[in-house]
Amino acid sequence: MSGAAGAVDATKVYGVGDAEVRALDGVTVAFETGKFTAIMGPSGSGKSTLLHCLAGLDTLTSGATYIGDTYLASLDDKALTELRRTKVGFVFQAFNLIPTLTAEENIKLPMMLGGDAGDPAWIEQVISTVGLTSRVKHRPSELSGGQQQRVAVARALASKPQIIFADEPTGNLDSTTGAEILDFMRRAVREFGQTIVMVTHDPVAASYADRVIFVADGKIDGELADPTAEQVLDRMKHLGD
Numbered sequence: 001m002s003g004a005a006g007a008v009d010a011t012k013v014y015g016v017g018d019a020e021v022r023a024l025d026g027v028t029v030a031f032e033t034g035k036f037t038a039i040m041g042p043s044g045s046g047k048s049t050l051l052h053c054l055a056g057l058d059t060l061t062s063g064a065t066y067i068g069d070t071y072l073a074s075l076d077d078k079a080l081t082e083l084r085r086t087k088v089g090f091v092f093q094a095f096n097l098i099p100t101l102t103a104e105e106n107i108k109l110p111m112m113l114g115g116d117a118g119d120p121a122w123i124e125q126v127i128s129t130v131g132l133t134s135r136v137k138h139r140p141s142e143l144s145g146g147q148q149q150r151v152a153v154a155r156a157l158a159s160k161p162q163i164i165f166a167d168e169p170t171g172n173l174d175s176t177t178g179a180e181i182l183d184f185m186r187r188a189v190r191e192f193g194q195t196i197v198m199v200t201h202d203p204v205a206a207s208y209a210d211r212v213i214f215v216a217d218g219k220i221d222g223e224l225a226d227p228t229a230e231q232v233l234d235r236m237k238h239l240g241d
Helices: 047-054 077-087 103-113 120-129 145-158 175-192 229-237
Strands: 005-014 021-031 036-040 062-067 088-092 163-167 196-199 211-216 219-225
Touching: 005 047, 021 047, 021 062, 021 219, 036 047, 036 175, 047 062, 047 163, 047 196, 077 088, 088 145, 103 120, 103 145, 120 145, 120 175, 145 163, 145 175, 163 175, 175 196, 211 229, 219 229
Parallel strands: 036 196, 036 211, 088 163, 163 196
Antiparallel strands: 005 021, 005 062, 211 219
């Protein structure tokens, strides 16, 4: 195995008999360190299942997933929780912020839960990069959707994780705000050496990535390097051909 994360012959089956659904059907894929990778596919293609299994939020029926040099199936619940808290950052479509905490407290929350203050200079840099310096004392209800998602991106970056998994991070945002978030994510990769794997259905969002992996019917169906939105859209039209 190599890279920041990956899957080897990953299979995920829901249901039994006639009701059986193969959400993942023997997927082998690796994600490079220091790269921004998008996973694309139609609804029900298995892209979110793949992300959740890579991130240790869901388990495989067979095969293996790994982060760095750790196979997730080798960990007990406590070790898996620790790995997710210290090595992995998450950004979801729903911002998943705690309403009673300020933006700054939300950003520091994963570290605070582990009794870790984090690196103050780095956290300040992240907050500045996502343009939240003047909003850190505000609670989520006092922030726009775009600002809340910036908090979520900053939270994912704050602990310097090995890898960030983002599931439709711009799904609830207008196109201008979405572009800002994607720009921050791309900067995090280029300037901070972060590794990001993002699930999206949006060709424009995918065009911010260094590499796009296409998923159809639970299998990998090709990839594109340095994609444009037009190339991604064209490729999506021919998935499964």
